[in-house]
Amino acid sequence: MPDDPTHRLPQPDARPLPGLRRRGFLAATGAASLGAFALTGCGGTGDAGGADDPGGTPKRGGRLRAAFSGGGASETLDPHKANLFADVARAKALFDKLADYGADLSAQPRLAAKWEPNPTLDRWRVTLRKATFHDGRPVTADDVLYSYRRIADPRRTFRAKASLEPIDLAASRATGDRGIEFVLKRPTAEFPNVLAAFGAYVVPRHATEFDHHPVGSGPFRFVSFAPGRSAVFRRHDGYWDGAPHLDEIEFLVAGEESARVNALLGGQVEYAHELDPTTARAHEGQGRIDIVRLRNSAMQAFCMKTDRPPFDDRRVREAFFLIADRTELVDGALSGAGVVGNDLFGKGYEYYATDLPQRAPDLDRARALLKQAGAEKLTVTLDTSAVAAGFTEAASIFRDQAAKAGVTLDVKMGSKDSYWSDVLNNGTLCCYRSGAMPIEAHLSQRLLSASTTNATRWQHEDFDALYQQAQSTRAKQDRAALFGRMQRRLYAEGGFLVWGFADWIIGTARRVRGVDRQAPANTLDWARFDKVWLA
Template identity: 80%
Template sequence: MRDSWGRRGFLAAGAASLGALALTGCGGDDGGKSAGSGGGSPKRGGRLRAAFAGGGASENLDPHLANLFGDAARAKAQYDKLADYGADLSAQPRLAAKWEPNKTLDRWQVTLREAEFHDGRPVTAQDVLYSYRRIADPAKAFRAKASLEPIDLTASRATGARTIEFVLKRPTAEFPNVLAAFGAYIVPDKAADFDKRPVGSGPFRFVSFAPGRSAVFRRNDAYWEGAPHLDELEFVVANEESARVNALLGGQIEYAHELNPTTARAHEGHGQIEIVRLRGSAMQAFAMKTDRPPFDDPRVRQAFFLIADRQELVNGALSGAGVVGNDLFGKGYEYYAADLPQRAQDLAKARALLKAAGASDLKVTLDTSEVAAGFTEAAGIFRDQAKQAGVTVEVRVGSKDSYWSDILDSGVLACYRSGAMPIEAHISQRLLTDSTTNATHWRHKDFDAQYQQAQSTADPAQRAAVYARMQRRLYTEGGFLVWGFADWIIGTGRQVKGVDTKAPANTLGWARFDKVWLA
């Protein structure tokens, strides 16, 4: 998408048209969690301007239509979910004060905390049911719809003003992950118009919205978790990374989302802006179709695991901004199998496996695209690594517009990336026989049964043991060659404090502008 401001247009707009307020204050001690430097306490006041890539004139403020990072950040400012993901991707209570399952894990009682919408109405069970039924509407294309699929919303009911009984279609031990799903925001009962005067229960109240340009919000003093430090928050659209960086350097914004590693390296430690690295936010992988030659032979997949020099891929494709992977999703997340040996390049063993599989002179096409940073670089590096094992890799560059849909069913090997989600969600969305985004075509009924066993297991330790067995199998014969986990990089002005440096993108601590202040 082209930048709706354009780089020069953004810079020429100046601080006045962005509605900047005078920023005053003192330094703040952030305890190692925030951007910036200095000491002191949080300071109240000022407007923070945050630049994200946007969706142009088609943008809207319907939280259930949130898709881009900018959409999600705006939605988080104005609305709440029942739960959200912590830094380890475990579900943390938000509007839900508590949740309790029955013995068979197919009914959950959720109790809401006392909270108000911006118009003073209390958040009730009826608002929750309306929100979820709206998301689940088969005539709509809301992103959270698939996540809410386990709920029988016809049978679910309010049992009090602030209590809901969710009836599930099957036992679901990790039902709180459903409550935390991306886009599952709670809106008032019968809410329909979200662009003129939207009402949420979040930390900021709506002021104004110009699609493709900006959205302004003001502090909600009655917020259930405490009023934000900022007076106002403005989201501005800048699709080009260069526009975001130059606006930050020029003092026209205080927060720039999604910078590339080269930019970070150029500015880190130079004093003009702060670089915030959200570690381990994005899995980087090659997806092998396990039902198609040559990857229908597990020995070929195992050989490819051993061809990869992961550190070289991290250094070259990510400019060092990340850590090596071990062919499993979710490094550092709840249930991650951290006890498995770190896989290293072993070309001799890779060649022996290929020979045993009758694939010594293997030729394969690797699909990639400029749809994500580092994809084409990773493809080139892996091509050279494979050549050392006698494998010829032809790199095919696809369309940015259709890449993700193309690789679901076409080809045999593709560059792949994933943002943060619970390991359970990764399995259910990508690794079950009926998963709709199964890029590796991993389809095994016994694996599906293990997932159902995990979801029917109330004891967390026993459930973790099931996930450990599932991950050992994926480590041995799965279709994801996970070579790294990339940092998500944000730039801020030096006056910005309180930015959580430990929260992967799309988790609770990410884009928590109610916790940020200007020093």
Template identity: 80%
Template sequence: MHDAHVPGLRRRGFLAATGVASLGALALTGCGGSGGEGSDAKGDGTPKRGGRLRAAFAGGGAAETLDPHLANLFADAARAKALFDKLADYGADLSAQPRLAEKWEPNKTLDRWRVTLREAAFHDGSPVTAADVLYSYRRIADPGRAFRAKASLEPIDLDASRATGRRSIEFVLKRPTAEFPNILASFGAYIVPEHAGEAAGFAGGPIGSGPFRFVSFTPGRSAVFRRHDAYWEGAPYLDELEFVVADEESARVNALLGGQVQYAHELHPATARAHEGKGRIEIVRLRGSAMQGFAMKTDRAPFDDRRVREAFFLIADREELVAGALSGAGVIGNDLFGKGYEYYADDLPQREQDLDRARALLKRAGAENLEVTLDTSEAAAGFTEAAGIFRDQAKRAGVTIDVRTGSKDTYWADILDNGTLCSYRSGAMPIEAHISQRLLTDSTTNATKWRHEDFDALYRQAQSTRDPAERAAVYARMQRRLYTEGGFVVWGFADWILATAPAVRGVETEAPANTLHWARFDKVWLA
């Protein structure tokens, strides 16, 4: 699912970022505090057991998979979360939270980490062991396979890592890594049983340790799962969960209105406004779930001049972009990724449009009457609208922007190395991951071509710093530099919107996409 490195979220897809990675993912959620016994996120009584919930997602036809290490589409990722577990997952602030891992502890030099597993069982009753974890990670890292979490696991020396007990693992790292728990929470880093191996098939009867057990799967049509009563975090309230495919938004909404499904994934802001408060369906907004912006290539003219980049920061009217491109379904940005996430530099002044200063900067840079091409496409909602709005804003500063609309199918690959300015989007991920994947000299999804050895050194310093406060200070220093001279014009953070039937309970609304709380169908019930 390409969103732009999600962080490359396709319109029908899931997670990761530009060129391949962006996610931008999300869905129905239920966090530990709102879905438990005796609680109700909507305030409508205690949880109720039983029933089947049908959830409508856009699909991928024959390419759909139950292999959790291949999950790319939103539907694939949601199904993987129902069947499998990771060692950790991201909390609402994108910090790593323990899941199958009960705890983790580093050595003094942060290049060895001991992980202790909790007592948990696979669907066939066998225990989740250290051997299963190492098998799963080595499978993901197989150089002959294209698994999504492979790059995330790169810091681990899997040949040297070993089981030190049935439920304990010593991970040996190639370099100090203070944010090692983020690796455990990586998208797609699910644990599968060693004894099943490739014979598990993932299509014919996958075995996981998640809250639901496999019943049936027809790619491009549906998947049915049944409650796993022995789930380590407590059995789901639902008896069964069915995923159905409806590629068009109108089909998902109509199925919800007609009672054929109880959950519809991925709604447009205009659709949400049309139905919100009418009583027939419930609109759920997951705030701040997708960064929206423009990427300037800092290694080529005109954006190799920091004065031009600063001018473009000042051209953007963020309120107008959020209102027009997102139909108001979001909040303004401040040219930094990760608003509200762990380590976010929220002490920097909110940047506002200043066309006079933008003109002065362009004049000093010798870039008066600048003409530049802005690449965009329909690869993500709001892209073409934002490009048009920004073109008009730039015109008032004396800048002519030619908006070039490319193919949505190849957009993320096309803009990774080509052009000078492009529309960009990214789903939720830790700020540390955003830096490592997109802003280091050797980052493979570096859309802004930000390459500075001293910046790389600061990242290594942060990863070698054991004290969290001292580490946060290094990240703050890095963000201050990006704020003044970086290549991302981050104008907003979009809500992700879904809808449910009025009878659906236990939906958590406070966490962004790509977190532990996304797609928590095990915490949902039917009133």
């Protein structure tokens, strides 16, 4: 189980998969022996100026081949099951949502042309834009309601189910072909975040099968799919947001990062997802490939359980905030591919509290706080695992930092398979990370008394009341002030020691244009190919 099964950076299977073994990628001249790598309408990979050069007017045509980690033979094109990075990239090529997250994690209209709440914020009217599915049928309110009810089916486990919980789907109704009235269980000022929820894709009503010939309303149409190997999609000329520049997009699966890199260097793919910082440093500015860094994509933190010793004492938590040398952690655990954190989630996102001073190490103050708390020679177990990049390195670095304040951290390695479920309720201190999501969603899913993924065990009725007040507040400026109050409280005494935000790194061929360089992973413009072209 991941840190948050509903909103996370998906954790890909790192094993090489049958049919696309690493050696197949390593042969720069071996593309012809791998049917999945056959070029369609693409020229050579000469230097065309790189991704930083906009390249003038977009050029139409060609097939772009994109390499992702995958999930093997169990992969599916069912968008409501999309979990791994490859799943999500394929889903957003074939399907659409009512809204999606912009670079600052605010909800941006997609299939929904507009939305408007009633005065009490417990009913929202959504108007659909004119859009069609790949078979020519219009996207209607009935399709949306069918999709949401499918996701919410108690017999199924779909990614967006928890996010749609505020909607009373039995009471919600179509008000016309392109009108929907969503009835909510409680006031929800940030309801557009629900429409943008990860996995909340709209499918045709009554659709139940997706792996043989799925029909969506996205920018590309289905051509073929071989789970664990490749998927080919073709341009949807009737796409409401403008037909893609590419003729086709092919998603290829390669478990090992080295396989993706060598395929890119060998001209067998034009886009390689999820590269290591060391790879980025080796190739950045060298002229062979372009490196794209998606900033603020993943929060990196230590999670302190606030309901048990020693972290039930606010002074101990504050001491740990002051022990952490965030710059050293970013340089060591992330190889410099990130920025320092300030003990709050969502740097650069909508509602982030930018007015708080940047925390810096203060070992003298940390020792004094520990002495006041009667914890001068404190020993704490720090749970970590190789489940996520940088976890073991961060644990080792923080252990050495803590020793300077007289704290002994006993680093305990956990299972990759069960780490997230093990640390959710157990232990006292652990390594933690999270992908991009709205700050409001982070607060509601992880920091309310009833939150099911409350890893810090932060439970305060007055904090819960502030969240409900914010969701009942119509004016955005006033709502922002309430979210600011909540963040100031967490900054002072919360259980997340947020030491950094990692870059998400992508490599592209020099001839690739239009890849967004501002969107964190998990947002609309990440792994989006309808605006990309080949120069």
